[in-house]
Amino acid sequence: MIGHMYFPLLLQPTKSFPSALLSLLLVMAVHSSRTVSLSRSQNCGTPLQQSLKLTRLIHKESVELIRTYKASQGAMSELFCKSSSSEVPQPKISGLEPSERLLSVSSILQSFLPHLQRVLEQQTDLQSPSSRLLTELSNVRNRSASLASVISCLYQNLFPNLPAPEPAGGPTQMPPPQNIFQQKVYGCVVLRRFKDFLLNVARELRTLKSRVCRMPPANTLF
Numbered sequence: 001m002i003g004h005m006y007f008p009l010l011l012q013p014t015k016s017f018p019s020a021l022l023s024l025l026l027v028m029a030v031h032s033s034r035t036v037s038l039s040r041s042q043n044c045g046t047p048l049q050q051s052l053k054l055t056r057l058i059h060k061e062s063v064e065l066i067r068t069y070k071a072s073q074g075a076m077s078e079l080f081c082k083s084s085s086s087e088v089p090q091p092k093i094s095g096l097e098p099s100e101r102l103l104s105v106s107s108i109l110q111s112f113l114p115h116l117q118r119v120l121e122q123q124t125d126l127q128s129p130s131s132r133l134l135t136e137l138s139n140v141r142n143r144s145a146s147l148a149s150v151i152s153c154l155y156q157n158l159f160p161n162l163p164a165p166e167p168a169g170g171p172t173q174m175p176p177p178q179n180i181f182q183q184k185v186y187g188c189v190v191l192r193r194f195k196d197f198l199l200n201v202a203r204e205l206r207t208l209k210s211r212v213c214r215m216p217p218a219n220t221l222f
């Protein structure tokens with residue numbers, strides 16, 4: 001199933017008859033497995049395209065969100081936004097194989113969700129209910145939860161023979177209770193790392209797309 005991702009690479013060097021035949025067989029295998037995976041993915045739409053679009057959108061919104069965040073934290077926000085915090089997930093995607101890397105994306109994304117939720121809760125106590133920050137935070141949190149589902153779906157589509165990514169609720173390290181200043185620092189670290197992470201995810205999905213989507217569209221071969 002995974003093999004069809006690399007099909008264009010296999011097809012290129014074929015000139016002689018036996019290898020041309022082999023290519024044809026491969027094409028047929030690819031075609032049929034593709035049909036299967038497409039029907040399998042009907043619930044997900046086109047998850048790769050969808051994930052990439054959603055990732056770019058949330059990245060854009062997170063840039064705006066950080067701006068709003070800084071503006072609403074009062075004096076010195078530029079200063080404390082440079083701090084760090086060990087409890088917040090790192091944005092770096094790991095793994096060698098495409099499947100490992102996508103799994104890494106999925107699990108980092110899952111581990112960011114409770115942090116986004118925590119920041120939203122903390123800021124709900126600090127801001128007036130009508131604040132734009134709360135709307136933007138809530139929006140990014142909601143979209144990120146959707147992205148987590150879409151990525152999980154994408155993973156299952158591309159790698160149907162591997163175990164599905166863990167659902168939310170795994171053991172995520174959360175910070176201990178914080179005073180207001182610590183909350184402001186923490187919020188900024190979460191948002192900044194999350195934004196960096198989204199940039200990495202977009203790059204990752206583009207790479208994945210260039211590998212998967214070089215395939216000719218169905219039906220042009222037959």
Ligand SMILES: *[C@@H]1O[C@H](CO)[C@@H](O)[C@H](O)[C@H]1NC(C)=O
Nearest residue numbers: 135136137138139140141142
């Ligand atoms: C996010 O989702 C919650 C719960 O479903 C909803 O109440 C809230 O309005 C949503 N926020 C935005 C900005 O859409």
